[in-house]
Amino acid sequence: MKKMKNQITNAISDFFFEYETPRQVLVRNRRVGVVCRLIQLGVLAYIIGWVFIYEKGYQSTDTAVSSVFTKMKGVGYTNDKGKERVWDVADYVFPPQGDSSFVVMTNYIITEGQSMSKCPELPGKHNCSSNTDCEGGSFKRTGHGQMTGVCVNTTKTCEVLAWCPVENDHIIPDPPLLISAENYTLFIKNSVTFPLFGVTRSNLVEGIDASYISKCLHDPEKAPLCPIFKLGDIVKLSGFNFETIAKVGGAIGIVVDWTCNFDVDVRHCKPKYNFHGLYGNPTETDKARASVGYNFRYAKHYLEDKIQKRTLFKVFGIRIDIIVQSLARKFDIIPTLTAIGSGVGIFGVATVVCDLVLLYLLPKREFYKNMKFKYTDTHIQPDSESLGLDTSVYYTIEAKARQAQGTDKSNDPDSEAGSIETEVSKK
Structure with a gap:
């Protein structure tokens, strides 16, 4: 019961009084450094040039x-x-x-002077040679009225019931x-x-x-x-x-x-x-x-x-x-902060791209992986605790062991890209 109480107290204490921060590895490599700076420069140009100057992302908009x-x-x-x-x-x-x-x-x-009566269609609207060509009671889409079923011999067009005389719009002034x-x-x-x-x-x-x-x-x-x-x-x-x-x-x-x-x-x-x-x-x-x-x-x-x-x-x-x-x-502070926040987030693209180059494309990618990621074995750490060693001392011993096995190659020509761990003094 006392042990559980101590664990709860320690957990609460750790939550309120400890701060966690990610581990960073400083990589001294010209190719990766140039790629990173170029991407960051492009992102910065996009934020300043496009978002703020051209699109005026620091302002709110309205239509009238x-x-x-x-x-x-x-x-x-x-x-x-x-x-x-x-x-x-x-x-x-x-x-x-x-x-x-x-x-x-x-x-x-x-x-002028149109009245509702019967008159012949214009030539070309509905030509005919006999009454059979003029279906009485029907309409033609481009015609002027309802056909009566009579073919007018003088014009050779069908007679229609319409506003007569019909309009002649063939000649435009x-x-x-x-x-x-x-x-x-x-x-x-x-x-x-x-x-x-x-x-x-x-x-x-x-x-x-x-x-x-x-x-x-x-x-x-x-x-x-x-x-x-x-x-x-x-x-x-x-x-x-x-x-x-x-x-x-x-x-x-x-x-x-x-x-x-x-x-x-x-x-x-x-x-x-x-x-x-x-x-x-x-x-x-x-x-x-x-x-x-x-x-x-x-x-x-x-x-x-x-x-x-x-x-x-x-x-x-x-x-x-x-x-x-x-x-x-x-100007509006809300779109301004939104534009800045999205721009800061885009800066993360440089980190992603550089990590891909660092871990998968460079010849010494295995070396960089060992520098970037910290591997722990669950069956080793309890032994360190049983020996009463401080955790920092355990990590120092582990690093020296890796160096002895050839994992950390300090004499490697590209070792300047690695990170340097400083031993923590023993308590």
Whole structure:
């Protein structure tokens, strides 16, 4: 009972008052040393260069909640077949609410005076030679209405129940009817909020007041913060030719980039505008490709002599998509410590690689194994205890025994890579 009590007391004492540390072996070998330092240098360069400088691992990040408001201005003029017309914002912008995605009409095909009746299809839509070629009550995907089962001899096409006369969109006006749209202007008002940092910014930054807006026009070099853009400049900056894209339409993305560092004054958080063509390639020369440009149809309905009629527009236009891209950063101790901790952990790669070289690749690997690992025999240690020898004295005797057996080769040419044990004085 007393012996067990002493064992428990010793165990508790050892737990609280003893410190364990791993044994280290100093290896003096040029090849292993160079490999170790090169790996450590690479890890250090990765931590400093990539994690801290490039990825800014010492900062926390946040993306913005954004709102965009747009307004077009400008007046267009057309003279189509002797019919003069002036087009304002209410006529050429779809939808008119000032959304972040809208279309500016640049060309159109108009079909006036349509009413619900029976008329022949366009040549090429559904050709026929007799009534049997026109299945009554059926539809054709590219047709304009429901076939009546009658083949019209004058056009050699099937008769359809549709809005007549049917639209003929085979010939697209060239040059574009609204080529004057190049001079329209677009005003963009954008507000962003970074909830994590409690910061709200607008693209109408310091210095962008009513007086400045009334006379400025965006230029990447001279006026990069001006929020008013000329439509022709937007097309040019996206890489397209205005007359080409105005004929059949297209789409352009305006990217408002908010990349901010809140470790400095928030006044330095300012937007950058980039322009990208979304539909089509400005260098593309293949004229036979499918689904070129951007177009849609809309109709204006009215009554004439109590008959419902409509004017159909096929609109070719430039679709503008305003895309807000945001990323804000600010110093935070938690990601900083995380980055440092992971970097320190990666340093262990050098030890693993060097151990592999040391223990498996070098000619004297057996010698290094004996230096790195301490082997004990369970049947020998009790004898040392029975002799009343101190443990340190036992290890000294064991080392001398190994040296006598030729295990520790102090005269080995590569012995400078080994470790030197100092005898502990006997008690």
